[in-house]
Amino acid sequence: MRKIFKLVILLFVINTYLSAINVGGVDLDVTFETVDYEANIPTEISSKVPLAQKPFLQRIFKTIDWNAFAKSLEVRGINFSCGWEALKDGKTHVGLVGLVAGLIEPVRLIEIVQKPLNIAVFGLDFGSKANFIKFGVNVVPGRITNFHMIPFPIMAMFLKAFPRIAEFIVVEDLTGPHMAPYLSELDPTSKNSFMLHVMHPEMYAVLVPQILLVGGLASCLAAEALDISQQCSNGSAACKVPRPDEGSVSYNGGGYMAVLDAIFPMNGCIGVKLMGAHVQSDVGSESLLNMVSWVFWTYGKLGVLKQTVKSIMNGWNKEVLCGPLRSPFGYIHTQFVFQLVTPRISSLLEIGVNNFHLIAKDDGSTANDTAALLWQRRHYVAGAYQAAGNSAQAKAGKGYLRAKE
Amino acid sequence: MIRITILFCFIFGLLFGFKDFGTVGNTYEVKEKNFKEMMKEGYDKLDKKELRNNYKTMIENSFTKNSDLPESNITQKYTRENYVILDYDLKARMDGPVIKKAGEKIYPSFPLNQSQTICFIDAKERILLDPTIKALGSCDIYMISGADIREMYPNPLFAGKEVYPYDKNYKKRFNLKVLPTKVKIYDKYFDYTTIDMNIIKQKLRVKGDIL
Numbered sequence: 001m002r003k004i005f006k007l008v009i010l011l012f013v014i015n016t017y018l019s020a021i022n023v024g025g026v027d028l029d030v031t032f033e034t035v036d037y038e039a040n041i042p043t044e045i046s047s048k049v050p051l052a053q054k055p056f057l058q059r060i061f062k063t064i065d066w067n068a069f070a071k072s073l074e075v076r077g078i079n080f081s082c083g084w085e086a087l088k089d090g091k092t093h094v095g096l097v098g099l100v101a102g103l104i105e106p107v108r109l110i111e112i113v114q115k116p117l118n119i120a121v122f123g124l125d126f127g128s129k130a131n132f133i134k135f136g137v138n139v140v141p142g143r144i145t146n147f148h149m150i151p152f153p154i155m156a157m158f159l160k161a162f163p164r165i166a167e168f169i170v171v172e173d174l175t176g177p178h179m180a181p182y183l184s185e186l187d188p189t190s191k192n193s194f195m196l197h198v199m200h201p202e203m204y205a206v207l208v209p210q211i212l213l214v215g216g217l218a219s220c221l222a223a224e225a226l227d228i229s230q231q232c233s234n235g236s237a238a239c240k241v242p243r244p245d246e247g248s249v250s251y252n253g254g255g256y257m258a259v260l261d262a263i264f265p266m267n268g269c270i271g272v273k274l275m276g277a278h279v280q281s282d283v284g285s286e287s288l289l290n291m292v293s294w295v296f297w298t299y300g301k302l303g304v305l306k307q308t309v310k311s312i313m314n315g316w317n318k319e320v321l322c323g324p325l326r327s328p329f330g331y332i333h334t335q336f337v338f339q340l341v342t343p344r345i346s347s348l349l350e351i352g353v354n355n356f357h358l359i360a361k362d363d364g365s366t367a368n369d370t371a372a373l374l375w376q377r378r379h380y381v382a383g384a385y386q387a388a389g390n391s392a393q394a395k396a397g398k399g400y401l402r403a404k405e
Numbered sequence: 406m407i408r409i410t411i412l413f414c415f416i417f418g419l420l421f422g423f424k425d426f427g428t429v430g431n432t433y434e435v436k437e438k439n440f441k442e443m444m445k446e447g448y449d450k451l452d453k454k455e456l457r458n459n460y461k462t463m464i465e466n467s468f469t470k471n472s473d474l475p476e477s478n479i480t481q482k483y484t485r486e487n488y489v490i491l492d493y494d495l496k497a498r499m500d501g502p503v504i505k506k507a508g509e510k511i512y513p514s515f516p517l518n519q520s521q522t523i524c525f526i527d528a529k530e531r532i533l534l535d536p537t538i539k540a541l542g543s544c545d546i547y548m549i550s551g552a553d554i555r556e557m558y559p560n561p562l563f564a565g566k567e568v569y570p571y572d573k574n575y576k577k578r579f580n581l582k583v584l585p586t587k588v589k590i591y592d593k594y595f596d597y598t599t600i601d602m603n604i605i606k607q608k609l610r611v612k613g614d615i616l
Contacts, residue, residue: 057456061448070440117555122460126468127555150460157456158447165443181464186554188546188569194521195546198590199578201489201513202505 056122060154063341064106064373068348069155072104073169075382098381099168104337104348105378107172109152111371116146116185120369121342147184152373170380337375348375470570472527472550477583480601484594485580488512513592520591521545525571527584528552536605538562541587541598548575550584 077100113120117127153172159165160174172178184190189199340346438446488510495505505511524544528534529551538547539562549557550571557568575581579588579595589596 057448057451057453066441066444119460119464122457124457124461124464126464150464157451158444161447161450162443179463181467183464183467186467186570187572188523188548188567192521192546192567194519194590195523197513199574202491202495202511 060341060373063339063345064154065339065348068375069103069105072102072377074102076100076102101168101170101380101382103169103171103378104375105153105155105171106339106373107151107153107376108374109148109150109341109371110338110374111148111150111369113146113148113369117183118146118369119148119150121150121371147182147190149182149374151179151181168382170378170382172376172378337377338372339375340370340372342369342371468555468570469553470550470572472525472571472573472576472584474525474527474550474576474581474584476527476602477585477599478601478603479599480604481597481599483597485597487590487592487594489578520589522587522589523548523575523579524587525575525579525581525584526550528557532609533602533605535560535562536609537585537600537602540600540605541585544587548572 078098109121111119111121115125115127118125151172153174155169155171156166156174159169159171189196337348339348491505491507491509491511494503494507522544523546524538524541525548526534526537526541528549531552544566546567546569547557547563548569548571554568554570557563579586583599585600585602587598589598
């Protein structure tokens with residue numbers, strides 16, 4: 001007993017010490033040279049680049065904001081919270097020991113295309129032999145109707161050759177249920193609002209009134225009342241949410257579009273639109289935001305997207321390291337960041353704070369397909385070592401080793 | 406007592422005992438690659454052709470979904486209440502109060518008293534498809550299992566209809582037991598119709614289409 005006590009004291013001291021020298025935003029010297037491609041333009045939107053003009057992977061490799069990835073790498077002390085919790089009950093002796101770490105990485109490709117079953121980012125057209133009965137209807141220039149979300153854990157692909165590194169930089173897996181692609185053409189709820197009601201009655205019966213009428217209004221009023229830049233000058237947590245005009249475009253009106261709640265149902269004060277209200281009457285890029293909303297909803301329901309506490313609280317919560325955490329909605333906007341990759345390239349932009357409508361502007365009028373990389377925040381235990389004891393949990397608990405969700 | 410003293414010395418040593426001892430002995434350059442070189446190497450090692458083929462296969466697979474539901478052997482009509490039972494606590498926010506508890510029933514409310522019909526059909530045996538559609542009657546939405554839905558599009562019986570691959574989430578939502586099943590959706594209840602596939606097969610045998 002005394003030995004355990006001493007061990008705990010020692011770990012506490014080391015953890016305190018390491019926390020004191022918190023290494024946040026590790027500079028890995030990964031500033032890439034400017035290439036002859038319109039990619040490394042960090043805060044401005046580059047001119048248009050036709051889709052599939054160059055080999056896609058090469059294009060993506062040069063498009064990815066590597067500096068954002070490197071700067072997101074964080075290490076914050078030693079985790080032994082799961083072990084501590086286990087020790088308290090006096091029965092289990094399973095602990096997850098390693099460095100508490102976090103990062104943000106590109107995990108999915110999302111694209112809005114006009115031609116059904118056309119995966120434009122890969123240049124793969126699956127619809128050529130199909131005689132579209134329904135899908136082809138109402139596809140007119142300027143109207144964007146099909147949404148694809150394709151798993152694209154590019155960091156895992158690149159780090160595949162370095163398994164030892166992968167113990168410390170834990171990125172999205174290359175296998176698992178999350179690797180299923182989503183095509184709105186294959187989902188009845190995408191084109192049919194009635195079916196969305198049928199499949200998710202709880203959303204319409206309970207959540208939508210709650211969120212849109214109460215939470216959304218409060219969010220909008222709060223955003224109007226508070227100038228987020230003032231909060232940032234005080235160094236508060238709100239600084240972690242960028243001002244809208246820190247994105248790729250300038251807005252008139254400063255902070256009025258800032259969104260303060262976790263789910264951003266109102267898209268600031270811009271407009272109230274029911275999730276799923278993107279059906280065929282909706283035109284252009286504004287439908288993208290709604291599509292992203294409900295696609296996250298759908299995926300969340302499937303349990304594909306895991307959540308991170310950090311993304312909500314802008315802080316660390318050790319509980320998430322002991323196992324996956326689900327939000328009541330199934331998805332949380334704040335853990336995601338998007339980066340337009342075509343027809344223009346942007347820096348990383350917060351969903352909800354930045355508006356697709358303005359950033360992807362004129363895509364509707366010029367009938368271009370639009371694609372973006374979806375980045376996801378995560379935190380995990382780097383170099384995790386499982387201190388196994390004699391309990392059943394220890395025997396079964398290999399999942400603890402990569403408790404990255 | 407000695408141990409506690411040592412422990413305290415250790416703690417204070419950690420917190421305040423920093424000292425630069427300088428460099429002693431030989432130093433060597435770090436041979437490990439930096440992150441930039443590493444990612445470039447990872448990119449170069451990646452088999453791009455294989456990756457593209459993997460994505461092609463992955464997306465191709467999403468056009469065909471199979472179901473584990475048995476074939477219907479009875480023609481019947483029945484109704485069932487339209488509700489879902491929550492399998493999680495419903496909150497508006499992560500840290501907000503619980504609006505509905507797990508296990509509670511939620512009844513949908515459709516605007517304008519709408520109604521639609523959805524048909525679930527197994528198309529593994531292609532010869533049975535058309536007679537099955539005709540026997541079920543017209544539906545607004547079709548969910549097809551056991552076949553690539555792109556092959557369904559040219560079928561004139563699907564003209565003007567929405568055709569999607571089968572989805573197991575719909576099996577749970579509509580409490581499906583057999584295929585084919587037609588469901589007329591109302592806000593308070595579902596109207597089910599199933600048809601006996603043996604009768605359809607029998608008719609085809611009489612016509613000589615199935616031996």
